[in-house]
Amino acid sequence: MKDRLDNPAINQGYTPEGAENGKDGIINHKEAYEHRRFQNQKCPSDEEMKGFKTFMDNFYQKCHKLSLEVLRALGLILNLPPTFFDNYMARSDAQFRILHYMPVPVHTLLSERHARIHPHTDFGFCTILFQDSVGGLEIDPFHTKSFLPATPIPGTCVINIADLLQRLSNDRLRSTLHRVVAPPLSEEKRREIGEDGMLPPRYSAAFFVHPSPDITIEPLVGVDEEPKYAPVNAGEWRTGITASNYALPVST
């Protein structure tokens, strides 16, 4: 398919169900489209989908602005000056992902080998997550395999810390382990769906905030504090993990 995401260095386009599964062997039931700031060669044109690119570009800009404010707020917690993230974010090219989790048989999603999205941490700075009212998103704040529902609250979004902020903050901020599984169902809903019925679809949108690709992420340490992580180049980090998630060669 011409619109398919196939280049981890660009990480833009459409991903069908089954193309991105967990390394833990968990099968993911989702499809997604990724939009970028500077490169959108695989975005459907106005002839193919009228107004889609304009809508995505506009929403993207709003999320980009919000991401700068979120980072400023997180910087306050870390005692960093308000301009600290300016250079980190000057050439930021976040990945805006829209997700469709298709209807799936209840018994499939309740089996351990299946999920809407397997347990993982995101790997940029942080993620701004918008979810519909269906539910099923869960977080494991202390990485103890004890997942709690992140129940949808109308008019709000979820902010997840991701791996590069954990590294930069030398573990002061912790990357959020999360997954999407079957939503909690009332007895009545369970009866209505039945043992062999289908769970309703779920829609969400994730804005993955990544720093400028040329930046080095090196832990900020105090006097007498040891860095827990080696420095990494943000662009190589992103391309490497994307290639591994989609089982694509790095050099395509």
Ligand SMILES: O=C(O)CCC(=O)C(=O)O
């Ligand atoms: O759909 C969601 O709520 C979560 C999506 C997610 O975690 C991801 O795409 O990395």
Ligand SMILES: [Fe+2]
């Ligand atoms: Fe995620």
